[in-house]
Amino acid sequence: MIPSIPQSRAFKGVYAAYISVFFLYLLIPLLVVAVFAFNDAMFPSLPWKGFTFDWFFSSTEPKLGIFHDSTIMEGIGVSLFVAFWVTVLSVFVGTCNAFLFERKNFPFKNFLYVLMILPLVIPGIILGISMLVFSNTVVNGVENVFGYEMEFLRPGLVLVILGQFSFITTIATLVISARLRKFDISLEEAALNLGASHLTAVRTITLPYLKPALFGAGIVAFLMSFENFNTTLMLVGSDAPLTITMFDRLKEGSTPALNAVSLLLMIVSAILAITSIFLQREKGQK
Amino acid sequence: MSSSPRTSDFDLECHNITKRFGDFTAVDDISFSIPKGSFFSILGPSGCGKTTLLRMMAGFLEPDSGDLRIKGKSMVGVPPNKRPVNMVFQHLALFPMMTVEENIAYGLKRQGMPKADIPAKVKSALERISLPDAGPKRIDQLSGGQKQRIAIARCLVLDPDVLLLDEPLGALDLKLREHMKVELKQLQHNFDTTFVYITHDQSEALVMSDQVAVMNHGVFEQVGTPQELYYKPKTAFVAGFVGDTNRWSGSIKGMSGNEVQVETKDGLKLVATAADQNLAKGQNVDIFVRPESVVISRKSDALVGIENTIKGNVESVLFDGANSRVLVRDPSSGDKIMVTLPQTGEFNDLQAGQELHLGWRLAQAKCFDTLAMSAEQLADMS
Amino acid sequence: MTNKTAPKLGLILLMAPLLIWLFALILLPHVDMFMLSITEKVAPRVYETGLGNYGEFFAEPLYWNTYARTAIMSILTTIVTLVIAFPVSYYIAKMLRGRMKAVLFVLCLLPFWVSELVRTFGWMILLRETGIISTFLQWAGLADQPIEMLYTDATIVVGLVYTSMLFMVVPLVTTLESLDDSYIEAGYDLGGNGFTVMREIVIPHAMPGIVSGCIVVFMLSLGNYLTPILLGGKDSLWFTEQIYAQFITRFNWEQGAAFGFLLLILSSLIVWGGLKLSRQTLSETMG
Numbered sequence: 001m002i003p004s005i006p007q008s009r010a011f012k013g014v015y016a017a018y019i020s021v022f023f024l025y026l027l028i029p030l031l032v033v034a035v036f037a038f039n040d041a042m043f044p045s046l047p048w049k050g051f052t053f054d055w056f057f058s059s060t061e062p063k064l065g066i067f068h069d070s071t072i073m074e075g076i077g078v079s080l081f082v083a084f085w086v087t088v089l090s091v092f093v094g095t096c097n098a099f100l101f102e103r104k105n106f107p108f109k110n111f112l113y114v115l116m117i118l119p120l121v122i123p124g125i126i127l128g129i130s131m132l133v134f135s136n137t138v139v140n141g142v143e144n145v146f147g148y149e150m151e152f153l154r155p156g157l158v159l160v161i162l163g164q165f166s167f168i169t170t171i172a173t174l175v176i177s178a179r180l181r182k183f184d185i186s187l188e189e190a191a192l193n194l195g196a197s198h199l200t201a202v203r204t205i206t207l208p209y210l211k212p213a214l215f216g217a218g219i220v221a222f223l224m225s226f227e228n229f230n231t232t233l234m235l236v237g238s239d240a241p242l243t244i245t246m247f248d249r250l251k252e253g254s255t256p257a258l259n260a261v262s263l264l265l266m267i268v269s270a271i272l273a274i275t276s277i278f279l280q281r282e283k284g285q286k
Numbered sequence: 287m288s289s290s291p292r293t294s295d296f297d298l299e300c301h302n303i304t305k306r307f308g309d310f311t312a313v314d315d316i317s318f319s320i321p322k323g324s325f326f327s328i329l330g331p332s333g334c335g336k337t338t339l340l341r342m343m344a345g346f347l348e349p350d351s352g353d354l355r356i357k358g359k360s361m362v363g364v365p366p367n368k369r370p371v372n373m374v375f376q377h378l379a380l381f382p383m384m385t386v387e388e389n390i391a392y393g394l395k396r397q398g399m400p401k402a403d404i405p406a407k408v409k410s411a412l413e414r415i416s417l418p419d420a421g422p423k424r425i426d427q428l429s430g431g432q433k434q435r436i437a438i439a440r441c442l443v444l445d446p447d448v449l450l451l452d453e454p455l456g457a458l459d460l461k462l463r464e465h466m467k468v469e470l471k472q473l474q475h476n477f478d479t480t481f482v483y484i485t486h487d488q489s490e491a492l493v494m495s496d497q498v499a500v501m502n503h504g505v506f507e508q509v510g511t512p513q514e515l516y517y518k519p520k521t522a523f524v525a526g527f528v529g530d531t532n533r534w535s536g537s538i539k540g541m542s543g544n545e546v547q548v549e550t551k552d553g554l555k556l557v558a559t560a561a562d563q564n565l566a567k568g569q570n571v572d573i574f575v576r577p578e579s580v581v582i583s584r585k586s587d588a589l590v591g592i593e594n595t596i597k598g599n600v601e602s603v604l605f606d607g608a609n610s611r612v613l614v615r616d617p618s619s620g621d622k623i624m625v626t627l628p629q630t631g632e633f634n635d636l637q638a639g640q641e642l643h644l645g646w647r648l649a650q651a652k653c654f655d656t657l658a659m660s661a662e663q664l665a666d667m668s
Numbered sequence: 669m670t671n672k673t674a675p676k677l678g679l680i681l682l683m684a685p686l687l688i689w690l691f692a693l694i695l696l697p698h699v700d701m702f703m704l705s706i707t708e709k710v711a712p713r714v715y716e717t718g719l720g721n722y723g724e725f726f727a728e729p730l731y732w733n734t735y736a737r738t739a740i741m742s743i744l745t746t747i748v749t750l751v752i753a754f755p756v757s758y759y760i761a762k763m764l765r766g767r768m769k770a771v772l773f774v775l776c777l778l779p780f781w782v783s784e785l786v787r788t789f790g791w792m793i794l795l796r797e798t799g800i801i802s803t804f805l806q807w808a809g810l811a812d813q814p815i816e817m818l819y820t821d822a823t824i825v826v827g828l829v830y831t832s833m834l835f836m837v838v839p840l841v842t843t844l845e846s847l848d849d850s851y852i853e854a855g856y857d858l859g860g861n862g863f864t865v866m867r868e869i870v871i872p873h874a875m876p877g878i879v880s881g882c883i884v885v886f887m888l889s890l891g892n893y894l895t896p897i898l899l900g901g902k903d904s905l906w907f908t909e910q911i912y913a914q915f916i917t918r919f920n921w922e923q924g925a926a927f928g929f930l931l932l933i934l935s936s937l938i939v940w941g942g943l944k945l946s947r948q949t950l951s952e953t954m955g
Contacts, residue, residue, distance in 0.1 A: 015755070018756075019759050022752070023772075023776075026779050029791050029793075030779055030832070032793045033789055045798045046798075046800060048804040095684050098684055104682065115690050115694070115695070118694065121935065122694075123887060123932070123935055125908050127694075127933060129928045130928070132923065134700040137700050141831075165689075165693070166694060178453070184377065187381060191379075192380070193345075194392050195397055196392075200396065208383045230908075231859070233893065234912075254789070260781075262789060265783055266782050269781040269783070270781065274774075277774055
């Protein structure tokens with residue numbers, strides 16, 4: 001069943017039809033979300049009442065556009081803030097981990113490697129509750145012993161950032177390690193040989209080589225953080241990131257405003273996704 | 287050689303260098319010195335320790351014992367980035383994310399050369415390797431030979447006392463390799479820098495070098511000019527490794543002066559010149575004869591007066607222009623003998639199966655104590 | 669190289685972030701969660717160590733029914749995802765060439781860069797009583813009144829399958845691509861037909877991809893919260909919902925921790941079993 005093996009016309013036709021249906025299945029939910037962002041009605045459903053940009057730009061109720069909707073705008077702001085820190089932290093720690101596992105030998109290396117992978121196979125909601133429980137223990141413990149209340153470890157943005165960081169770092173590590181593994185160590189030796197110190201060699205040769213992977217890991221980390229729901233749900237405080245805000249709205253009943261936000265997310269995701277795929281392509285060539 | 291002069295005429299000296307990896311001794315008590323401005327090759331089969339030796343010179347490995355001096359200064363404990371040597375890596379290690387200019391400027395920047403002076407230096411280096419316009423190119427836009435030259439320029443622009451080359455021609459195709467051999471020699475001459483070149487390819491070593499060290503099992507078997515190695519090998523390993531050769535194994539039946547009478551296990555009787563000092567009757571020995579030392583004739587009377595003669599049949603003709611050879615099979619022993627065809631045209635119509643008479647002089651057959659060699663090394667030698 | 673302490677210092681500096689991360693954010697929280705799960709509240713502000721929270725789980729049929737139901741539906745989801753994804757992955761990996769292949773593969777990935785919330789929202793617009801499909805069916809005369817397609821088990825599976833598809837397609841395409849065409853040709857050349865070549869050459873080769881895809885899909889379904897809640901409604905009876913309820917609504921953290929631990933055990937068991945079955949290690953599968 002490869003092109004070099006003859007197949008019947010009927011088989012080919014059925015197979016191609018199946019693939020088409022599959023892609024329809026993939027794309028239709030996204031398509032309807034996008035289209036109904038422009039429906040001039042109170043609900044994202046048929047009948048089509050005409051085309052409007054109100055759900056983006058209108059400044060008056062009841063069709064409050066998302067750019068004038070303070071909860072949604074705040075949600076986006078909070079999500080950006082969280083995603084920024086998660087990205088910075090996880091790419092930094094991921095880079096350290098990649099160098100550690102690819103370059104160094106130390107006791108319990110295999111054990112620590114398995115432990116490093118583990119967050120990927122722990123359900124997000126459990127990562128969330130374990131962190132919730134532990135931070136509570138720490139806060140109470142510190143308060144009992146020192147009489148100081150560590151307010152920042154109560155449910156809120158710090159916990160959300162830590163919770164997301166705890167599994168996104170694994171992904172960043174894997175992406176960066178994969179690239180570092182392909183690095184020809186003699187390039188670093190050549191740099192030393194040409195007079196560079198160890199740190200200079202890493203800074204001028206190894207890190208530039210890793211750049212596509214660092215950016216790729218950064219994009220993945222940013223998106224995963226921005227879209228995270230499960231872990232965030234358990235750790236969120238009064239400042240709700242966008243996914244939480246949207247979830248609350250969805251439960252209340254949806255308006256096309258949600259479609260508008262979703263469309264915005266889709267566009268940003270698509271741009272980031274294509275950038276990341278492009279970066280990986282570059283990576284593949286070298 | 288144990289007492290080294292302070293100000294030395296040697297660019298690089300090694301004194302009793304040893305390096306072990308666990309139980310394995312990669313470099314075993316080696317001493318040598320390389321005169322200023324010469325092209326010095328270390329030739330040996332894979333696994334002989336030559337890469338280890340080179341990496342100790344570059345500073346990527348530290349010797350377990352012994353001293354390594356460059357221009358009279360000890361390099362033990364000096365990190366690689368502080369040594370006045372540069373290295374052309376096996377796969378060149380040109381930085382792929384930089385342009386040619388940036389590659390050449392890399393070492394200059396690390397030396398702290400003022401930014402304004404760098405472009406002129408880079409330009410002149412590119413001119414000296416005859417690639418004046420290559421500066422803005424990316425590494426993957428270069429051909430194999432160009433990369434080679436850039437890698438050398440990147441080192442030579444730093445004026446190193448010694449340039450180390452780690453089999454840099456290995457990745458090139460045959461034709462380019464032949465060309466680069468000549469060019470490397472030329473570059474070495476132009477820059478007047480000491481080159482230390484390691485390779486497993488004896489032809490590279492012979493063509494380019496002023497001096498060659500043949501290395502095996504962590505020691506130097508012989509150090510000498512290419513001519514010395516080829517015509518006066520001191521050990522069986524050198525005789526077998528440098529140049530092509532025919533080899534017979536047997537035991538000594540009699541000796542008179544330098545002449546040794548040997549009988550192979552198939553009963554073939556040969557005479558040879560003793561090349562080892564301490565040969566004795568009954569000892570197992572190897573005899574080496576170069577293909578070009580064997581005289582061939584269709585008639586036996588042309589070989590009168592030649593000490594060793596054999597009659598055989600042509601097994602196959604290996605035509606290769608001026609390097610054409612014929613493989614002759616001795617029917618009594620089954621040995622196959624490689625003979626270089628004379629360029630007189632006399633044997634142009636040679637056919638498989640034809641009868642030939644072979645002969646070689648006593649002086650051309652060199653007898654050595656039998657060598658214990660691994661199968662891998664034997665394969666390398668062919 | 670000469671300064672022996674320098675590499676040591678480097679190692680310590682590189683290791684510090686890893687250790688802090690793994691211990692403070694992964695290991696200790698899970699140990700703490702376990703400790704909490706074996707703590708029983710016997711009276712206000714009075715606690716005892718014991719397995720009471722776990723006892724409660726087995727005593728209350730609603731809990732373990734939900735647990736079993738979540739596991740079974742996750743397995744079902746995994747199977748359906750595999751069955752749908754395999755032909756698609758095979759088509760992309762083996763039937764297509766060059767540009768078309770790259771485009772379809774990217775097209776397969778793109779939807780999953782969009783938030784799960786958005787994707788689920790799309791299904792809600794399609795499937796609800798006033799949704800697109802219902803309206804369309806009425807317009808086409810196939811139904812005479814609005815049809816509610818949300819809040820059924822089938823809907824939950826559809827949503828979960830959709831949301832997990834990427835994690836099946838990517839490993840499958842990767843392993844299938846690594847199978848050289850000549851093996852398939854040789855299979856036919858030696859007298860095999862489509863079925864036997866598939867069974868004896870393609871599927872054994874793709875096994876690592878199948879296992880890692882299944883593990884990830886199962887785990888994600890089991891731990892999913894959004895899709896069952898939004899598509900399954902109040903009665904979706906998903907176990908993560910119970911955990912959420914114990915923690916946030918009823919503020920019974922001890923019980924919630926026990927539930928969390930039970931879910932973790934189930935998910936770990938399946939991952940471990942899958943790896944054992946296919947004789948792979950976690951590092952190979954995920955890394």
